[in-house]
Amino acid sequence: MSDEYASAPAGKSSPPRTKRTGLTSTGARKAASKAPRTRSREFALQGLYQHIVGRNDATSIDMFTRDLAGFHKCDALHYDALLHGCIKLEEDLNALITPKLDRKLQELSPxxxxxxxxxxxxxxHCMDVPWRVxxxxxxxLAKEFGGTDGHKYVNGILNALAPELRATEVEADKAGKTA
Known part of the structure; x- marks a missing residue:
C-alpha cells in the first residue's frame, strides 16, 4: 500500500474518506437499516445481559426494555420469545453450550x-429462521456488542451446535453445496 497520503506535505490534505452507507462511523449497522427481528435480538441481548450480570428477573427486564428508545421498531413477539424463552430455559441452554466450550461457562463474557x-x-425453537441466518x-450481535474476537468464539460454538439442533437442515445445506 502506498503511503503517499500518510505524510502529506504541509498545506495538503489527504483525500476524504469514502462514505459507507448503512453503517455508523464504528462500522456498526445504522439503526434505520435494521430489520425488526434484528432489533428484537439486540433488545433481547441487552435484557439477557441484565439477567446474567445482575440476575434481574424477566418481568423487570421486560418492563425496562419496552421503555427504551426504538423498541417500537422491533418485532415484539420475537423479543418476548427470546428474552423469556432464554431465561426460562437457561439451564437447558447452558447444558447444550457447556460441552462445546474450552473454558468454564462462568469465564465467558456476558x-x-x-x-x-x-x-x-x-x-x-425458531424453525422459521434458517440456521445460517x-x-x-x-x-x-457479538461483533457489534462483544469483545474484539468474541464473535469468532460464538461462531465456533454455534457451528458445533447447529448440526445437533438442525441436523436435517444442515445436512441438506451441505449436500446442496457439494452437488
Missing amino acids: IEHACMWIGTYELM VLNEVIE
Whole structure:
C-alpha cells in the first residue's frame, strides 16, 4: 500500500474518506437499516445481559426494555420469545453450550454468553429462521456488542451446535453445496 497520503506535505490534505452507507462511523449497522427481528435480538441481548450480570428477573427486564428508545421498531413477539424463552430455559441452554466450550461457562463474557443463548434458542425453537441466518445474526450481535474476537468464539460454538439442533437442515445445506 502506498503511503503517499500518510505524510502529506504541509498545506495538503489527504483525500476524504469514502462514505459507507448503512453503517455508523464504528462500522456498526445504522439503526434505520435494521430489520425488526434484528432489533428484537439486540433488545433481547441487552435484557439477557441484565439477567446474567445482575440476575434481574424477566418481568423487570421486560418492563425496562419496552421503555427504551426504538423498541417500537422491533418485532415484539420475537423479543418476548427470546428474552423469556432464554431465561426460562437457561439451564437447558447452558447444558447444550457447556460441552462445546474450552473454558468454564462462568469465564465467558456476558455478551458472548447471551449471544450463545439467543443462537441456541433460535436453533431449537425458531424453525422459521434458517440456521445460517441464526448464526449470521448472532455473530453480528457479538461483533457489534462483544469483545474484539468474541464473535469468532460464538461462531465456533454455534457451528458445533447447529448440526445437533438442525441436523436435517444442515445436512441438506451441505449436500446442496457439494452437488
